[in-house]
Amino acid sequence: MTKIAIVASSSPTAQQGMARLTARYGNVPLAEAQVVVALGGDGFMLETMHSVLGRPTPVYGMNCGSVGFLMNGFEEEGLVERLAASQGAVLHPxxxxxxxxxxxxxxxxxxxxxxxxxxxxxxxxxxxxxxxxxxxxxxxxxxxxxxxxxxxxxxxxxxxxxxxxxxxxxxxxxxxxxxxxxxxxxxxxxxxxxxxxxxxxxxxxxxxxxxxxxxxxxxxxxxxxxERSIAVTVLFDPDHGLSERILAEQFAA
Missing domain, CATH: 2.60.200.30 (Probable inorganic polyphosphate/atp-NAD kinase; domain 2)
Structure with missing residues (x-):
């Protein structure tokens, strides 16, 4: 996944993160991307997922917001390697x-x-x-x-x-x-x-x-x-999969 589209919420943290990632990995148009990297919180991640509904392009979120349940941690280093090792969860709306x-x-x-x-x-x-x-x-x-x-x-x-x-x-x-x-x-x-x-x-x-x-x-x-005919794939780091997060949430205090 070398053709990466990077999108970010309007928050200063997300915008600064996008600038740094773009400088290192480039930023292709959404129509050309193999993967979309979304920087922000869960609300922005949801917007990004809606923008690719029905497309084969997966979304990898990096938390630059408050909650980040659907997001991975933000790290500038090793993005390509993280994307290659990520695991997908297929969601139907x-x-x-x-x-x-x-x-x-x-x-x-x-x-x-x-x-x-x-x-x-x-x-x-x-x-x-x-x-x-x-x-x-x-x-x-x-x-x-x-x-x-x-x-x-x-x-x-x-x-x-x-x-x-x-x-x-x-x-x-x-x-x-x-x-x-x-x-x-x-x-x-x-x-x-x-x-x-x-x-x-x-x-x-x-x-x-x-x-x-x-x-x-x-x-x-x-x-x-x-709607089973439409799907979006969300990518997570191997130790932070969505299924595990949902399971862990049931035991949260």
Whole structure:
């Protein structure tokens, strides 16, 4: 992997790192790259992954941000050797199909999660169906989300959802501050599941749908399923693979 495209977030640390790496290894256009090296935090890494979705070009992240769960450590030395020794994790996104109150249709892909969130002070009312069968006739909540295994350690974990190993072929479905049924803690769905969220009393209780950073407001229904025909490969140093990080996160204090 000698044709390297180096991209960076707007932070001074990431920009300085890009300048140093470019001076040593060059920086080819994205269309010519064998690999993309992304400098920043998890948010910028997610943006970079979206930019190569469906392409064969893998992404290797180097942490110049705060969290860096999806990133490797930043080192100026030995980048080519690290890329050659790295291990890949293949991630499939979720496809969101949202219909708004005006009848418009919006689609987007999410590598972390698709979430429905109340827009105003009142709780949302949402009906949840899985594979054509209504599982929750009415969920009163601040919101609900469905995440990929890779995204299960992000917003899903903050909402007290379960962490899912990459190999599990499961999608966590997690409520956000459920009011009724109060004791419902969510579900683990097979990755083949087709999920439909229907917003009840949408005029009074408007709901927004968010696929990673793409937001649609005042939705009436949102369908979500895993898009197996699209993938992105993320590279990790051998001792910091994504599967190991997800496993280790389950034992974190």
């Amino acid at each position: 979720l496809r969101m199909h949202a219909v708004t109150q005006t009848g418009s249709v919006e689609e987007a892909l999410a590598l972390n999660e698709v979430s429905l969130l109340r827009q105003l002070r009142q709780t949302a009312k949402i009906r949840v169906s899985v594979d054509g069968r209504v599982r929750l006739p009415e969920l009163m909540c601040d919101g609900i989300l469905i995440s990929t295994p890779a995204g299960s350690t992000a917003y899903n974990l903050s909402a007290h959802g379960p962490i899912v190993p990459l190999s599990a072929n499961l999608l966590p479905l997690t409520p956000i501050s459920a009011f009724r049924p109060r004791r419902w803690r969510g579900a683990l769905l097979p990755s083949s599941a087709d999920v439909l969220f229907e917003v009840l009393e949408g005029e009074k209780r408007p709901v927004a749908a968010v696929a990673d950073s793409f937001e649609v407001r005042r939705v009436v229904s949102v369908a979500v399923s895993e």
